[in-house]
């Protein structure tokens with residue numbers, strides 16, 4: 001009996017998963033945006049949409065709350081190894097990439113000798129680890145739990161694990177994380193797993209998003225809240241197993257925490273992890289070129305909108321809400337918030353019920369007001385720096401990344417503008433290339449100085465980044481008393497780039513100094 005019951009559950013889960021998959025059987029039972037007891041659906045990340053060009057075509061699928069526990073994260077598929085040429089170079093518009101054209105030969109030889117990439121898969125559970133922290137309210141040691149799927153050499157996987165531990169500590173000292181955040185993280189070759197189109201310069205270093213967004217009423221407006229945040233502020237009881245889903249591309253050359261030397265052109269993996277996890281905490285926009293870049297039913301579109309509630313990649317019901325982050329984004333040209341434009345966009349409702357994304361698009365562009373509002377959003381989001389700001393309730397206006405005459409999906413709006421690249425807010429700029437060859441401790445040492453010339457207290461989680469996180473609902477922790485428990489000592493950092501032995505000697509000298517004088 002028990003076996004039969006399990007089998008039914010198994011079949012049911014498969015049915016739901018295949019219904020969610022792009023190539024699953026085409027059946028429509030009912031509109032999942034109309035759930036039992038009038039409950040709102042939960043928007044679940046379509047993992048296949050992670051890690052694509054510009055890391056910003058995230059697609060969310062509405063699922064009614066009663067179906068959520070049956071859905072399990074999909075394991076990454078590992079096709080047989082095929083040799084690919086790994087070539088990355090930077091050119092304008094390709095953000096989150098970096099100059100790197102050396103393939104990791106050792107890794108490739110390892111894979112060839114062992115035949116199958118899956119032999120390297122290991123799964124680990126990492127938590128933030130024990131560390132000293134002086135705020136009793138926060139249980140920082142268990143702030144994050146990371147389910148880590150690693151397809152790289154055991155050596156790289158171990159070093160990456162350590163970086164995750166260090167990265168999550170650096171976030172946990174800045175935010176009061178009361179309910180543990182569960183992160184599903186995968187490190188693998190995008191080129192080998194995702195296919196040929198990821199073997200070129202367009203492939204991203206990493207990508208992350210909240211695994212699910214939940215609808216919450218915010219002063220009469222329905223807004224989408226990322227699951228890790230909703231867990232802290234409003235216990236709704238039904239969650240997807242993971243709060244953040246993240247992919248990291250092992251085709252890049254990473255420096256891992258604790259490695260003696262960072263080489264020119266390498267990027268600190270910890271930097272990438274922190275940056276991506278902050279996206280997963282809700283530093284993300286719903287505005288996108290949905291029809292051309294996500295549903296891919298037209299070549300290009302001249303407007304931005306939130307995504308649609310998509311059913312089996314075939315039918316749509318209606319717009320999704322915008323995200324809590326979007327509520328505070330304001331166009332400086334006329335001081336109109338994107339929320340105001342969005343209210344006009346939302347006035348469009350398809351008259352035909354369930355339609356295809358293309359039919360919905362064609363009907364939408366015949367609407368007058370809603371279509372004009374959506375065009376205006378694209379205009380303000382593809383204008384020069386300073387066109388869009390994140391406006392906090394205390395009146396701060398923080399410049400977001402925009403580019404004149406171009407909208408970069410996943411980059412525009414959802415990052416700080418480039419002016420912050422050499423400031424304490426370096427963590428959320430869109431282009432990591434200026435920060436290559438520097439460890440996160442070196443970046444903090446160099447740029448972590450506040451406006452008064454004092455050492456900035458929250459390490460790599462910059463002041464404007466914290467203002468934004470606070471505005472969307474995160475509680476900020478008291479600053480740690482000794483930030484250098486979490487960042488390398490500056491004296492050591494200066495030398496770490498050039499001479500690991502010197503660093504070791506200095507370390508011994510400091511220890512002797514401490515024994516004698518303290």
Ligand SMILES: [Zn+2]
Nearest residue numbers: 275279415430
């Ligand atoms: Zn980013």
